[in-house]
Amino acid sequence: MSEHCIVIGASHAAAQLVSSLRQEGWEGKISIVGDEPYLPYHRPPLSKAFFVGEKTEEDLLIRAADFYTKNKVDLLLGSRVSRIDRDAKKIILEDDAEIPYTKLVLTTGARVRKIPFVGSELAGVFYMRDLNDVKQTHKFTGPGKSAVIIGGGYIGLETAASLRKIGMNVTVIEAMSRVLQRVTAPEVSAFYTRIHTEEGVDIRTEAGVDAITGEQHVEGVRLADGSTIPADLVIIGVGVLPNVELAEAADLTIDNGIVVDEFATTNDSDIFAAGDCSNHYNPIYKRQLRLESVQNATDQAKIAAKAICGKPEVYRALPWFWSDQYDLKLQIAGLSQGFDQVVIRGDSEQGRSFAAFYFSEGNLIAVDAINRPKEFMMSKRALTAGQSADPLKLADESIEIKDAFN
Numbered sequence: 001m002s003e004h005c006i007v008i009g010a011s012h013a014a015a016q017l018v019s020s021l022r023q024e025g026w027e028g029k030i031s032i033v034g035d036e037p038y039l040p041y042h043r044p045p046l047s048k049a050f051f052v053g054e055k056t057e058e059d060l061l062i063r064a065a066d067f068y069t070k071n072k073v074d075l076l077l078g079s080r081v082s083r084i085d086r087d088a089k090k091i092i093l094e095d096d097a098e099i100p101y102t103k104l105v106l107t108t109g110a111r112v113r114k115i116p117f118v119g120s121e122l123a124g125v126f127y128m129r130d131l132n133d134v135k136q137t138h139k140f141t142g143p144g145k146s147a148v149i150i151g152g153g154y155i156g157l158e159t160a161a162s163l164r165k166i167g168m169n170v171t172v173i174e175a176m177s178r179v180l181q182r183v184t185a186p187e188v189s190a191f192y193t194r195i196h197t198e199e200g201v202d203i204r205t206e207a208g209v210d211a212i213t214g215e216q217h218v219e220g221v222r223l224a225d226g227s228t229i230p231a232d233l234v235i236i237g238v239g240v241l242p243n244v245e246l247a248e249a250a251d252l253t254i255d256n257g258i259v260v261d262e263f264a265t266t267n268d269s270d271i272f273a274a275g276d277c278s279n280h281y282n283p284i285y286k287r288q289l290r291l292e293s294v295q296n297a298t299d300q301a302k303i304a305a306k307a308i309c310g311k312p313e314v315y316r317a318l319p320w321f322w323s324d325q326y327d328l329k330l331q332i333a334g335l336s337q338g339f340d341q342v343v344i345r346g347d348s349e350q351g352r353s354f355a356a357f358y359f360s361e362g363n364l365i366a367v368d369a370i371n372r373p374k375e376f377m378m379s380k381r382a383l384t385a386g387q388s389a390d391p392l393k394l395a396d397e398s399i400e401i402k403d404a405f406n
C-alpha cells in the first residue's frame, strides 16, 4: 500500500503537522479528519479579538484554504473518527467509512470540563472552546446586558475583559480564594483582581454556584450564600480534559493524556500524538507534562513530522504562553508550578507593567511578564539555556535586565 499519513483533529497541531510533513519531504498522501466543520483556525482569539468583533472568521484561519490544495492535503471536515483498528491499520469514521493509514497522528486536543449545574441547559449558558460556541454567544451580548463568568482562570478573565469592552456588566465567580490560583503567584492574582475591579468587573472569590436560574433563557446565577446575580449570558470556564478516548480504546498508553516519547511517538511506532491531547517528558523540567498551549501544539507537531519522515529530533522546547486582557499583554515563559520564591520587578500594586520571576531552590523556573516584552525575551532565552538569575538584581530596576542573569 502507498504511504498515507492521517491526522485526527483539525486544529493548531494538525495545521502545523501537515505543513512540516511536506517540508520534511513526505511524498505520500496526507489527510486531516476533523469533527468541526471548519478549516483549522486560531482558538486564542475566540475569547479576545474575535469575541469583540475585531477579527472575522476568515482572520482566524491558521492557513488559507489554498494551502491545503497546494500541499495535497485532503480535508475531511465535519467527520468524527469513532475507532482506530491498529491491527488492520485503518480508522473508522462515525458513518462506518474505513480509511487505511501507514502513519497516524492524534491531534485530538481537549474539550471543556462540564459541571452539571442545575440550569446549565438554559439558553444563554456557554462553554468557550469552539468557534460554534462563540458564534452563538453573540446573540446574548450587547451594551448594558449582564454576564456572569464561572471560573477565574485565563479564559474566564479574558472573556470578562472582552465583555467589558462591549459595555456589559460582568461578574466573575471563582471558587478558590483568588483568581488564577492554580497558575500564578498571589501578587499576580492580586494585580489582575485590581485591574478587573478598576475596569468595572465584580470579582467574587470563594464563591460557590448553587444553580443557574431562569425559565428557558438564563436569568441569573444563584450562589451558595443564597444571593442571585442577574445574567443574560453565563460563560463557564473551569478547565479542559484531554480527548484520549479514541487512543485508549485502541490500547495506546494513557496517563493524563496520550503518552508519547521525546519524538512524539506513542507505544505504537506508527502512531504519534501532539498538542493538548498528549503527555510528554520535558527535559528542561525533568517531568511529564500535558500542556495546553499553541506553542506546544505547534512545536510538538514539528517533532512528530520529523519522526514520521525518519529524521527524529528530541522535543526540548521551553513552554511559553500568553494572555491578552484590556491593554495588558501577559507573556509567560516556563512553568511556575512548585515555586518557593517570587521576585517582583516593577510595581504590581500600581500601574500596569511588572514582571514576576519564579524560583525553586534558588533556580529561576518561570516568569510572568506583563507589558514587559524585554523581561519575557531575556527570561525565555535564559530558561532555554538552563541559566538562572540573581533575585536581588532582578528586583532592582536600576540594573539592566540583561545583567541579572547568570
Ligand SMILES: Cc1cc2nc3c(=O)[nH]c(=O)nc-3n(C[C@H](O)[C@H](O)[C@H](O)COP(=O)(O)OP(=O)(O)OC[C@H]3O[C@@H](n4cnc5c(N)ncnc54)[C@H](O)[C@@H]3O)c2cc1C
Pocket (backbone or CB within 6 Å): 008, 009, 010, 011, 012, 013, 014, 033, 034, 035, 036, 043, 044, 045, 046, 047, 079, 080, 081, 082, 107, 108, 109, 110, 111, 128, 129, 130, 155, 243, 246, 274, 275, 276, 277, 291, 292, 293, 294, 295, 297, 320, 321, 322, 323, 324
Ligand atoms: C478561548 C480560548 C483561548 C485560548 N487562548 C490561548 C492563548 O492565549 N495562548 C495559548 O497558547 N493558548 C490558548 N488557548 C489554548 C490553545 O487554543 C490550545 O492549546 C490549542 O488549541 C491546542 O491545539 P490542538 O491542535 O492540540 O487541539 P485543539 O485545538 O483542541 O483541537 C483538537 C481538534 O480535534 C477534534 N477532534 C477530537 N476528537 C476527534 C475525533 N475523534 N475525530 C475528529 N476530530 C476530533 C476536536 O473537535 C478539535 O477540533 C486558548 C484556548 C481557548 C479555547
